[in-house]
Amino acid sequence: MRTCAAVLAAVAFAACASDPEAPSLLPAATEVVVAQVTGDSFVRTGDRRIPREAFVLELRQRTRAMTRAQRDGFRVELAIDADAGEPAIRDAEWVLDQLQIMGIRQASYR
Numbered sequence: 368m369r370t371c372a373a374v375l376a377a378v379a380f381a382a383c384a385s386d387p388e389a390p391s392l393l394p395a396a397t398e399v400v401v402a403q404v405t406g407d408s409f410v411r412t413g414d415r416r417i418p419r420e421a422f423v424l425e426l427r428q429r430t431r432a433m434t435r436a437q438r439d440g441f442r443v444e445l446a447i448d449a450d451a452g453e454p455a456i457r458d459a460e461w462v463l464d465q466l467q468i469m470g471i472r473q474a475s476y477r
Contacts, residue, residue, distance in 0.1 A: 396473060397440030400426070404459045404476070406451025419458055423465045430469050438470055445476035 402412040402422060410422045417425075430438050443466055447455045459476040466474040 395440065396442035397437065399442045399444060401444045401446070402462075403446045403448055404451070404455045404462065405448045406455030406458060408458060410445075410458075410462070419462055423462060426466070426471070427469055430471060439472060441471055442473035443471060443475075445474070447476055 400412065402410040404410050404419070405416070408419050409416055410419050412422060426443065430441065433441065443462075445459045445462060447459055463474055463476065
């Protein structure tokens with residue numbers, strides 16, 4: 368009985384130790400880009416108002432020139448215009464999907 372319990376404990380410990388889906392800590396953000404999603408397929412970043420596709424293209428060009436370590440520290444924060452409603456949420460989720468494809472691991476919207 369003790370042997371069985373010891374074997375089960377060892378198997379459970381090994382399964383936890385080798386879990387490939389275990390979360391890893393992200394490095395601290397070294398560069399942060401903030402944009403407001405307006406819901407009409409545009410974003411505001413700094414003093415510019417540009418189409419969401421142009422925003423994503425600019426980020427794609429920037430991240431291609433980065434090393435893996437630089438890209439891991441790159442963070443994008445999207446704010447949704449409170450008056451924009453559902454279209455802004457869809458636009459923000461589209462941008463987040465594109466960021467994931469680019470390998471940007473630190474992205475969020477509020």
